[in-house]
Amino acid sequence: MTRAWRGLARAQLALLMGGFLVNVGTFAVYPYLAVLLRERLGAGMAQVGVVLGAATLLQFASAPFTAAFAERVGLKRALSLATCLYCLGALTYLGGADRPALMVLGLFLSCGAGALYSPAYRGYLVHAATDAQRPRLVSAGNAAGQLGIACGPVVGALFLHEPGRLFAATTALYALLALGHAALRPEEPVRPGLSPPAVEPFSRVLHGLARVPFAATVLTHYLYMQFYQYLAVYAEGRLPTAVYGLAMTGYSLGLAVLQPLVARRVGRAGHPAAMAVGFPAMAVGMAAFATGHAAGVACGAAAMSVGTAVLFLKNDLEALALSERSATVTFGQQRLAVGVGALLSGVIGGAVYGMFERADALGAFWLAVAAQCVLLPPLALVAGRLVRGRRTAPRSAPRPG
8 A cells, every 4th residue: 555655746745644634524523414413403314314415416516616616726725725614614513513504504614615625636636647647646545535534433433422522623623734735835737838728617617528437426426325324323223333433444444445455456447347346345335234233334344445445446537538628627527426426315315214214124225225236337337328429439638627
């Protein structure tokens, strides 16, 4: 794994540390939002799922526009602005620990920050990189983020019943990150000495969409977000909170370790071959959750690490290869796909979870999701290819976005 970090510029290493800490703060809160919102809103899982799905859709649906905005103002400035928004969201959480409306507002502010931070973060990392360098850089960026995701749930579990202290800590963290990102070196031109390419209007942010990886990303996150949004609620009363937190930490650590290790092999593999490995691994993980026991949840989290390590990386690499746009805009388009999948997970998954909960058969919910992991990928692959139009081969180099 350490090879993924060698040879990186200081600015890239600093940003990797920033990406790690941003996710520590974000995922100290996010996995437990379903529990907190359920307690404070007094709503059922279907309503909570709609709130989470709508907020996540806002984050990811706006990503193509925030990616284009980041290119206009500069990636470093966009990163600094995003961390300020994260800080404002944490402050709103802090003031809304006992006020549901403020808690929901804090959720939407944090999602807006993520919409700007994510494409700018990934665009900064691969800025001016060659095709051969991209798998290592994308996997390093994902690994840093996943390390933060690994630590976040443990921090959140410690303060789950003291949200005021949790939100105070995340406010301080984001304030420091805002200062740190302001000190980043501005990105250098792709070709020194040449003026930057003309910026296209916002109306073209979805032009040049790589449709097959977009469809695969929608499906990947529709399935994955059911794991991330509903496992905390499912584990409540079945597992100690610390055990659940450790399982989620193990998932994220596994993903962080695996992605750099398999980056070169995944980069060379075809997209259908990667899907044939990733989705069945996710199916095994979902089926293991149906046991409701600590060992089953731990094994399921390990299987999910394998599946998502392959799919998250390959979907993005395939999008970069097929897209007609710049890396930053392409990452923004991919974040839109994540948002569509998250919305489907929140609306469909929340309603289905509630149905199985009322029937007192929640183990069957995870078996139903496992079946979808097997049955839906071939349909997504065919649907993506059917709407590709006349684009049948990747261009030799992406156009500036």
